[in-house]
């Protein structure tokens with residue numbers, strides 16, 4: 236269940252030197268194909284390309300053995316492309332976690348230029364998601380990097396207009412948002428509830444914040460149990 240995956244997920248930066256099993260490749264490719272077709276995205280699973288993350292210049296020594304990743308691309312004229320990629324990319328992340336794979340969204344620390352041949356005309360490569368098998372326990376180096384990148388998170392009140400008088404679904408939605416990944420763990424999305432609607436918005440849509448918005452929207456929806464979003468900034472959630 237995606238709710239369990241939200242609790243299990245942490246960014247993983249050190250991977251085992253082990254190719255993805257055929258059934259996991261086939262699962263990810265099927266999901267990617269479905270989301271691409273239905274929502275006009277261009278996500279692509281690339282397996283066995285360790286050079287993209289190798290060398291200090293490419294990853295500042297933060298990543299180890301990244302051999303597989305999902306490229307997050309789309310039409311740059313679509314103003315909501317990053318929001319959609321955030322939402323469906325995080326769905327893939329949670330589905331991969333549910334199958335015991337480790338993941339990490341990566342916005343900058345990889346050799347972007349080497350991936351240019353995969354990017355179609357009129358599209359942009361926004362980021363990648365590293366994916367692979369990991370040791371059950373993090374190495375000391377991975378623990379230190381995680382601590383450095385994931386400082387104390389924001390409270391629900393800092394991220395929304397939640398008060399104890401709000402319905403339970405608002406609280407459980409925001410608790411799921413607290414566990415969402417975000418670039419530099421800035422947690423930039425603000426949520427405002429008005430009756431059965433929730434507005435989610437970021438202040439700097441020209442940065443990675445639109446990806447963070449899509450990711451946080453998915454977490455909120457899963458935590459709140461039932462409802463649906465309309466793309467935008469603000470995006471609008473209608474509780475069912």
Ligand SMILES: Cc1cc2nc3c(=O)[nH]c(=O)nc-3n(C[C@H](O)[C@H](O)[C@H](O)COP(=O)(O)O)c2cc1C
Nearest residue numbers: 245246340341342343344384385416417418420446
């Ligand atoms: C859009 C986006 C870009 C990210 N880029 C990087 C990156 O370049 N390097 C990195 O080590 N982590 C990156 N992260 C992972 C965040 O640092 C991580 O999600 C955050 O510290 C919270 O930790 P957690 O994912 O373990 O909960 C990125 C996350 C997101 C959502």
